[in-house]
Amino acid sequence: MMGFIWFWLVAVMIVGYVVLDGFDLGVGVLHLFLARNEAERGATLRSIGPVWDGNEVWLLAGGGTLYFAFPLLYASAFSGFYLPLMIVLWLLILRGVSLELRNHLDMGVWLGLLDGIFGLASAMLTIFFGAALANVLRGVPLQADGYFFLPLWTNWQPGTNPGILDWYTVIGGLVALVALTLHGALWLTIKTSGELEQRARKVVTPLWLLLIVFTVVSLIATMAVRPTSLDNYYRYPVTFIVPVGVIASLAAIWLLNRKGQAVKAFLASCLYLFFMLAGACWGVYPTLLPATTGAQNDITLSRALSGPHTLAVGLAWWSFGMTLALAYVIFVYSRFRGKADAGVESH
Amino acid sequence: MTAELIHRLHFAFTVTFHYLFPQLTMGLALLIVVLKTVALKTGNEEWDRAARFWGKIFGINFVFGVVTGIPMEFEFGTNWARFSRLSGGVIGQPLAMEGVFSFFLESAFLGLFLYGEKRLSKTLHWFSAVMVFVGSWISGFFIIVTDAWMQHPVAYAHMPNGQYEVLSFWQLLLNPWALLQYAHNMTGAVVTASFVMAATGAFYLLEGRFTECGCDYGHIFLKVGVIAGLISTILIIFPTGDLHGKYVARNQPASIAAMEGLFKTEAGAGIVLVGQPNEETGQIDNPIVVNDVLSFLIYGTTKAEVKGLDQFPRDQWPTTLPLLYYAYHIMAGLGTYFVLLMIGAALMLWRGRLYSSRWMLWALLISFPLPYIANTAGWMTAEIGRQPWLIYGLMRTSEGFSSTVSASNGLFTLLGFMGLYALLGLLFTVLVYREISHGPEPKAVEAVHAD
Numbered sequence: 001m002m003g004f005i006w007f008w009l010v011a012v013m014i015v016g017y018v019v020l021d022g023f024d025l026g027v028g029v030l031h032l033f034l035a036r037n038e039a040e041r042g043a044t045l046r047s048i049g050p051v052w053d054g055n056e057v058w059l060l061a062g063g064g065t066l067y068f069a070f071p072l073l074y075a076s077a078f079s080g081f082y083l084p085l086m087i088v089l090w091l092l093i094l095r096g097v098s099l100e101l102r103n104h105l106d107m108g109v110w111l112g113l114l115d116g117i118f119g120l121a122s123a124m125l126t127i128f129f130g131a132a133l134a135n136v137l138r139g140v141p142l143q144a145d146g147y148f149f150l151p152l153w154t155n156w157q158p159g160t161n162p163g164i165l166d167w168y169t170v171i172g173g174l175v176a177l178v179a180l181t182l183h184g185a186l187w188l189t190i191k192t193s194g195e196l197e198q199r200a201r202k203v204v205t206p207l208w209l210l211l212i213v214f215t216v217v218s219l220i221a222t223m224a225v226r227p228t229s230l231d232n233y234y235r236y237p238v239t240f241i242v243p244v245g246v247i248a249s250l251a252a253i254w255l256l257n258r259k260g261q262a263v264k265a266f267l268a269s270c271l272y273l274f275f276m277l278a279g280a281c282w283g284v285y286p287t288l289l290p291a292t293t294g295a296q297n298d299i300t301l302s303r304a305l306s307g308p309h310t311l312a313v314g315l316a317w318w319s320f321g322m323t324l325a326l327a328y329v330i331f332v333y334s335r336f337r338g339k340a341d342a343g344v345e346s347h
Numbered sequence: 348m349t350a351e352l353i354h355r356l357h358f359a360f361t362v363t364f365h366y367l368f369p370q371l372t373m374g375l376a377l378l379i380v381v382l383k384t385v386a387l388k389t390g391n392e393e394w395d396r397a398a399r400f401w402g403k404i405f406g407i408n409f410v411f412g413v414v415t416g417i418p419m420e421f422e423f424g425t426n427w428a429r430f431s432r433l434s435g436g437v438i439g440q441p442l443a444m445e446g447v448f449s450f451f452l453e454s455a456f457l458g459l460f461l462y463g464e465k466r467l468s469k470t471l472h473w474f475s476a477v478m479v480f481v482g483s484w485i486s487g488f489f490i491i492v493t494d495a496w497m498q499h500p501v502a503y504a505h506m507p508n509g510q511y512e513v514l515s516f517w518q519l520l521l522n523p524w525a526l527l528q529y530a531h532n533m534t535g536a537v538v539t540a541s542f543v544m545a546a547t548g549a550f551y552l553l554e555g556r557f558t559e560c561g562c563d564y565g566h567i568f569l570k571v572g573v574i575a576g577l578i579s580t581i582l583i584i585f586p587t588g589d590l591h592g593k594y595v596a597r598n599q600p601a602s603i604a605a606m607e608g609l610f611k612t613e614a615g616a617g618i619v620l621v622g623q624p625n626e627e628t629g630q631i632d633n634p635i636v637v638n639d640v641l642s643f644l645i646y647g648t649t650k651a652e653v654k655g656l657d658q659f660p661r662d663q664w665p666t667t668l669p670l671l672y673y674a675y676h677i678m679a680g681l682g683t684y685f686v687l688l689m690i691g692a693a694l695m696l697w698r699g700r701l702y703s704s705r706w707m708l709w710a711l712l713i714s715f716p717l718p719y720i721a722n723t724a725g726w727m728t729a730e731i732g733r734q735p736w737l738i739y740g741l742m743r744t745s746e747g748f749s750s751t752v753s754a755s756n757g758l759f760t761l762l763g764f765m766g767l768y769a770l771l772g773l774l775f776t777v778l779v780y781r782e783i784s785h786g787p788e789p790k791a792v793e794a795v796h797a798d
Contacts, residue, residue, distance in 0.1 A: 050462045053413055054454035057446055063420055064443025071435025071510065078424025078431075079749035085425055086760040089418045090767055096414040097771065100406070101778065147428065149751040307512030309504065310436035314443075317516065321447035328455035335463060 002311045003286070003301040006069040009318070011281045013062030018129070018180075018277060019270045020055035024048045026184015028095065028122025029177070032115065034188065034199050041115065045099060047191035047340040052099065054332060056092070061325070068314060070304040072146055073288050080140055080148040081132065084164045088128050095121040123177060130176025134169035137280060138162065138225050139290035142297040158225050160292050168225050175214045179276070182207040183269045186253070189262040191340040204257045204265075212250060215276075222283075226290070229283040239282060245275035353757035354426045354748035359730070360761065361418050363723055364768045368412035370722050373487050373533065374540025374579075375405050376480035381571055383476045387469060397567050398476070399464070400787035401544070405479075406461050407778050411771060418764070426757065430737055430747030436512040437503055438493045440519065445489035453482025487536070488529055495525035497738050498729065499598055511741075527594050528729070531587040535725060537579040538685060539718040545572025545692070546715035547783055549708040556786060564787050566702060569711075573701070577693040580685040588682065589644070595732070596645045599739065601659040602732035605668050606675040607641055609655045616641040616653040624672045629657070665734045666744075674727035681721040688714060 027048050035041035067074045078085060098118040102111055135150070138158045142148045153163035185207060188200035222229055233239050249272040256265035284290060288304055291297035305311070379401050386394035420442055423431045431439075456478035464472050496503075502518035503511045513519055548568030551557055557564045596603040604610075608619045610629040618641045622634035639649035646653075656664055665671050692711060695701040701708075733739055737747040 050458035053410070054451065054458060056413070056417070057450040057454055060417060060420055060450060061443060061446030064439060064446050067420075067423065067431065067435050068437075068439025068443055071432050071439060074424045074435055074439070075428035075432035075749075078421060079426075079428035079751050082425050082749070082752050082756060083760070085421055086763065089421055090763060092417055093414040093767060093771070096410055097774070100410040101774075146432075147749075147751045149756075306436040306439075307504070307506050307510060309514055310440070310512040313513050313516045314440060317440075317444060318447065321444065325447055325451035328451050332455045332458055335459060335466060 002308065002315075003305045005315070006065075006305070006311060007281075007285065007288075007301055010062065010066050010069060011278065013058060013065055015274050015277050017055070017058035017062055019183075019273050020058055021052070022126075022180045022183045022273060023187035023266075024052045024055055024184070025095075025122045025126050026180040026182065027187060028099070028118055028184070029126065029181045030184050030188065030200070030203070032119040034185075034196065034203065036195075038111075040196050043192055043196060043340065044188065045102065045118075047188060048099075049340075050336050051332065053096070054329065056096070065314075065318065068310060069306055070288065071306060072304040073299055076142070076146050076148065076299060077136075077289060080142075080150055081135070081164070082149065083152055084128060084132065084150075088125065088132075091121045091125050091128070094118075095125065126177045126180045127173035129173075131165060131169040131173040133176070133277075133280060134172025135162075135164060136289060137172075137222060137229070137284065138166075138168055139292040141293050142289065142291035142299065143293070144297060146297075146299060146303075162292060168221050171214070171218050171221050175211075175218045178207060178211045178214050179269075179273065182211055182253070183266075183273065186257065186262065186266040186269050189257070190266055193339050201257060201260075205254070208250070208254050208257075215246065215250070226283075232282055232285060242275050242279040242282060246272060246279065249275060348754055348758065350750075350752070350754040350757060351745055351748055353754045353761060354752070355744065357426050357757055357761045357764070358419075358422055361415070361422065361764055361768075363726070364772070365412070365415040365419055366723065366726060367719060368408050368415060369483070369487070370536045370539045370719070371543060372405055372408045372412055373483045374536035374538070375401060375408070375543070376476075376483045377537060378540050378544055378571055378575060379405060380476050380480045381575070382567075383473045387473050393564070394567065396787045397564060400564075400782075402461055402476075403782055404779060406457070407775070407782065409457060411775055415768070415771070426749055426752065427737075427747050428749035428751070430742065433509055433742065434497075434511050434738060436510055437500075437519070438496055440513060440516075441489040441492040441496075445486050449482050449486035449489065453479055453486065456482060484533065487533060488525075491529045491532060492520055492522065492525045494729070495522045495528055498528075498733055499524035500738055500741055524594060524598070527587070527591040531583065531591045532725075534579050534583040534587050535718070535722045537575060538583055539722060541572045541576035541579055542685075542711075542715045542718045543572075544568050545576055546712045548572055549711040550783070551786065552702055553705065553708050553712065557789065569701060570696065573689065573692045573696050573711075576685075576689040580682070580689045584682055584686060593645055596653075599732060600654045601656065601663055602665055602671075603645070604654060604656045604659070605665045605671050606728060606732060607653075608672050609641065609653060611657050612652060612655040614642070614652040615639045615650050616655075618644065619676075621676075624669050626668055663735065665732055667731055667734070671728060671731040671734075674724040674731065678721050678724040678728055681717050681724070685714075685718065685721070 027044060031041055031044040035044045063074075094117050098114040098121065102114045102118070139162075140148050140150055141160065141162070151163045153165040154161055156163070156166045158166045158168045182204065185200050185203050189197055189204070192200060233242075249268045252268035253265055253272065256268055286301040287298045288301060289299040291299075306314075379398050382394050382398040382401065385391065386398060423435075423438075423442070456475040459467060459475040460472065460479055463475070467475065496519065499522060500511075501522045501524075502513060502515040504514050506512055545568065548565045548570075551565035551568070592603070595606075607616075608622065608624040608631050609616055610624075610631075615638065617636040617638040619631055620635045620637060622631035622636075624630075625632050642651040642653055643649045645651065688710060692701060692707055695704055695707055735743055735745070737744040
């Protein structure tokens with residue numbers, strides 16, 4: 001029971017991170033293309049200025065929760081995915097610093113460079129996150145002691161000797177790139193106005209079409225790489241609500257955006273991300289990290305779970321703390337609600 | 348280079364660089380609350396602008412602290428997997444609590460503090476400054492709890508699979524080691540912030556800035572910096588440093604012997620002020636010693652016996668012993684200088700001579716990097732002093748690093764961090780210097796911007 005609870009609590013925190021920091025990353029990708037002048041670029045980035053580091057906290061809090069609830073998984077996955085994680089850290093550093101510098105200070109000639117770094121780091125982060133999820137779905141060459149180490153690439157095939165990047169995980173990365181860019185575009189339709197808002201709305205449709213294609217391709221590829229993905233769904237047919245949710249939220253994004261209901265379209269995109277991630281989690285449950293070296297090496301929920309005292313202690317403060325945290329998050333978003341670019345003309 | 352050494356250097360380098368930022372943000376958060384409180388009570392706009400100026404410095408610092416802090420949590424898993432696997436059930440908790448209880452709070456209210464002044468009432472803006480302070484100090488607490496458990500493990504059980512688990516939430520948080528270390532460490536953060544603020548004030552006065560427009564930022568910064576500096580430099584020695592030292596002596600006797608360079612057990616042990624420990628001969632070369640002082644400092648009597656390194660088997664001596672000894676002496680020496688400097692500055696402030704004394708202003712200005720060195724040396728004392736243990740008495744450092752991550756891969760990313768952090772360090776210095784030379788907004792400019 002504790003295992004079930006903590007699995008979903010960690011999953012919720014990961015979804016929280018993807019939904020919230022996801023639009024920061026999407027805005028990062030888009031601002032290079034959508035903003036035509038300095039004022040517009042400033043407005044684009046101000047839409048995430050007050051919230052991005054709070055959004056990144058979900059990654060830290062989720063990582064910490066994973067750490068104490070599933071220490072074996074944390075130790076195994078973090079050391080096994082050593083190289084890509086270090087690259088993710090560098091990208092997070094570059095993104096945070098470049099965004100904050102250009103938001104706060106008059107950077108003169110360096111502005112263009114910072115914008116470029118910010119955009120590129122955001123795009124690469126989306127790809128890495130997507131590829132990371134795909135790595136988990138595909139499985140890794142776990143040894144009997146619960147450890148593994150993956151090179152960045154081998155022969156680009158998801159076989160028994162995989163690398164971080166192969167054709168399957170690259171597809172995963174591209175799905176994330178498109179999904180989060182769309183997510184960012186929808187955020188911009190809420191937070192910006194005038195021509196910028198129009199441009200953001202226009203870019204939604206092509207991104208949306210692309211996302212449908214990639215979603216379908218990734219689902220087929222997942223079935224090919226991991227044929228057991230639907231077993232849980234057949235066992236509990238009611239859970240087919242998840243793929244239905246994916247389709248419904250995709251449809252809602254397009255319809256609501258066309259009607260100009262920006263907030264609702266954005267929420268539909270949140271739902272899409274939720275259903276995709278929850279669907280993937282459910283597809284592997286109760287395995288946390290499948291082994292390509294045979295199922296006996298899988299890191300399963302029961303194998304990775306912390307001791308009962310740890311989990312009981314954790315549940316008490318976690319519920320209290322996350323309730324508080326949600327209150328701050330809601331408070332901040334309500335304080336900064338509405339268009340972020342008011343007053344662009346006056347400067 | 349062995350994998351163990353690389354992984355130690357990896358963590359040591361990234362955490363040392365990281366802690367250059369939080370020590371200022373935590374201390375500055377308190378001083379900003381002071382500035383905002385005076386502004387709120389007196390309605391004096393100048394103090395509000397002073398707070399806004401330090402808010403900008405805080406903001407830059409905060410971002411550098413955040414981006415260099417994320418790697419720290421990751422490195423527990425990436426570089427110290429075997430340690431994390433066994434101890435994650437315990438130390439993962441305070442690390443997760445930091446995110447849940449502190450970072451959400453801090454980031455939420457920092458957003459309001461930096462971006463929301465026009466959208467909030469004066470009281471609510473003051474409140475957000477207070478919440479940023481609370482958030483950053485909670486964050487420090489959870490990190491100290493994590494470290495304290497490695498220094499002095501409490502409230503744990505050893506499970507059959509080798510993992511440790513928490514038995515009591517409150518005992519974990521109220522670990523006596525954590526409380527003492529927290530008090531000492533947070534005082535250290537206030538020392539850094541007060542030196543930085545006082546130095547900035549001294550800089551403005553020496554340059555003759557902000558004297559014409561009738562706003563005395565130099566005076567404000569010196570006043571707050573010197574008063575906070577006087578209080579914190581006293582507190583860092585007594586009682587926080589004193590109590591913490593005594594607790595270390597009781598619980599990690601080999602560490603204190605190595606810190607003090609005490610090779611032989613002595614009754615009425617003296618304190619070494621200067622000298623180089625020689626591990627081969629078991630002596631201090633070129634020593635200047637004050638008799639009986641060490642016994643007095645630890646046990647309150649000049650005759651007490653203090654255990655020397657000769658009481659401990661060689662494999663329990665802290666590794667890199669001379670570095671530990673120097674780190675400790677640098678910390679203690681600088682701490683003594685700080686309190687003398689601040690007493691002098693405070694006396695001159697009281698007599699009304701500080702603002703015109705160029706030599707004292709110069710002394711304050713050039714002393715600002717020293718608390719960074721002292722804080723770093725203090726942490727090196729704590730962490731090297733714990734060696735050869737990763738969890739004191741339970742797990743050796745050689746048993747904790749990731750065995751699947753080779754020395755070569757570790758070196759690759761260590762070099763990557765060094766390059767990136769060199770760049771960040773330069774960038775940070777340029778940015779903060781620009782902010783400081785620009786200074787708080789004088790009144791005239793303020794009027795134009797108030798649209």
